Amino acid sequence: MIARTATDIPLLTWSIFDGHGVRAAVTTRDGGVSAGRYASLNLGLHVDDDPEAVRVNRERAARAFGAAPHDLVFARQVHGREVATVTEPGQQGIEADALITAETDPVLVIMVADCVPLVLFDPVRRVAAAVHAGWPGTVAGVTTATVLELQKQGTDPNDLLVGIGPSIAPDRYQVGDDVHVKAVEALGDRAGDVIRPDGTGRWLFDLWTANIIQLTEAGVRPDAIELAGLDTGPGTPFFSHRSQGPTGRFAALVQLKAPQSPENQDPR
Template sequence: MIAGTATDVPLLKWSIFDGHGVHAAVTTRNGGVSSGRYESLNLGLHVDDDPEAVRVNRERVAKAFGATADDLVFARQVHGAEVATVTSCDQVIEADAMITTEPGPVLVIMVADCVPLVLFDPVRRVAAAVHAGWPGTVAGISTATVQELQAGGSDPADLLVGIGPSISPDRYQVGADVEAKARQRFGDRAHEVIRPDGTGKWLFDLWRANIIQLTEAGVRPEAIELAALDTGPGTPFFSHRSQGPTGRFAALVQLSPQDQSEEDPR
């Protein structure tokens, strides 16, 4: 990912979306007004931060992104595999993935270790934002999102995907309950995503797990850009596991307005 913003709020961007008529970025924990555990750009209203500070932070992010705070669409993320369609900026969403074909809404997924993903179909001009923690990953949230896009007319081979900062495979320790669910989900490929760490527990590779789901659903491997950036101490990202209670950073995506008569990009 590369940094790029004209404001005091740093935004990281995936190069894979360049020139395709979509605006996607990831915030860091820097550039806001929150303090203490939530210093400084916390975007979550559900983590006991000062709501006024969060409001200011959201306004700052919207401005850096080239939008307004009223354009931001947040989901109540439930760690499942529900996918919601967003048609306006004032919807109340309860899902872990959002899809839109409208150029107005800015889809916002908040994380602090979990995997944020942005998907874009440059042919149909549809975007999606996905929250994939371990429960959503073993529930198949990435698969469900691609299938929902496909049901709407997308060819998975046309999709471009950005995977944002999240807890690294070498640091995400889980217990036997999660290990069993990962094995059940990934079957013969479980060895690619889960491995013993020598302490009686396991390391879960959420990056690889979601890439497997995406490619098995038909996304081309070369169309996936992995940030490969860890969260937590020493990084510019919040980490609930290392620092909780703490704030939330976000992945954002918005379709750019486009003349509907423009030729098919293929």
């Protein structure tokens, strides 16, 4: 991932999407107007921040991404495996943890503050998806559900390109027995690859690897997955609900580029 500095709002991008007709980026907590626990680019309206500050922050994030604020599509994320298809910019009333679009106008937005944000793109069918995968969504299989929905709509999983954004790091994400049980139920023989005892009676859960396992088992090529490998929390440019909550939310954004007309294509 690299910093993009076209505006005063830093954005991080994945190189795997370069040149493929899609724009995808991750915001940080920097460059906004929120104060206190929410300083400064909080994009979440549901965390008791000043709504006017959030509105300004969303405008700034949209501008940095090269879009208009009314293009952004947010969902009420419920830590499940529901996948919703977006057909127009600014679409509202969505309750889901994964968004899919084949349209060029909407900007899909997934908000996080420790959970894993993923962007999936099919360069053959020109379809994009954004996924929110915390531990509940991961054990529920939201990433798998997204690939299956894309496949139902005609995507070959072997064509998918995937970017995995910043989230709580595997060596820092401590969970209890209840999560361990659900991880074993969800991942079976692969659970030992993602959750291990930490010596305190609790467990460390590797959300990055868990989602990579789900992607590859659904047919995504391992070499088509780019992991940011960036932690959230103190000392990082990302919000962390676990370390600092209540706090703000940063976001992953994705938008399909309009295809070039033949006369405007680069002949090289």
